[in-house]
Amino acid sequence: MNLAHAHHLRKGRYSKAGRVYIVTTVVTGREPLFQDxxxxxxxxxxxxxxHDQQWVSSLCWVIMPDHLHWLIELRQIGLSNLMRRVKSRSSRFINAAANRQGRLWQKNFHDHALRKEHDLRATARYIVANPLRAGLVTTLRHYPHWDAIWL
Known part of the structure; x- marks a missing residue:
């Protein structure tokens, strides 16, 4: 992504409760913090x-060394508000655990709304297979940082 135009990601963002989204957010500087x-x-x-706060119904996720892919059904809050809350809370707890300071996440995030006819299980399989495609593991059984409701 051209960072000079990254602020355009926010323009025209619309989110709707009950809609399914794939959300991706990246650690600042692509630091591989989640290898820990x-x-x-x-x-x-x-x-x-x-999920417990009912902001979303979390369908699946995979945490890569320097980013997150998350398949959600949006519930009570808008997508921008959700990501602001999750990024803020996770920054606070992760920075404390890692004895670090400063920005954890890149400012923006990427979202993609799915159409109703999308096969959610196939989408989830694609998302959780990211560690395989990245060559981090040869089988998902060896990658601990993913989950899906269809297990």
Whole structure:
């Protein structure tokens, strides 16, 4: 992505409760913070918090070393508000756990609304297969940082 035009990602963003989205957000500087097991699990706790607060219905996610892919059905809050809350909370807890300061996440995020006819299971399989395509593991059984409701 051309960072000079990254601010255009926010223009015209529309979100709707009940709609399914794929959301991707990236660590500042692509620092591979989530190679650390505990930091990745700290992020998992924040994804679960968003689900428990009924902001989203979390369908699947995968945490890569330097970014997150998350398949959600939006519930009570808008997409920008959701991401602001999740990024803020996760930054606070991860920075404390890693004894670090400063911005954790890149300012923006990418979202893609799915059409009703999309096969959610196929989309989830594609998302959680990211570690395989990246060559991090040869089988998902060896990658601890993913989940899907269809297990």
């Amino acid at each position: 097991f505990q930091l990745a699990r700290t992020l998992v706790a924040q994804l679960r918090h968003a």
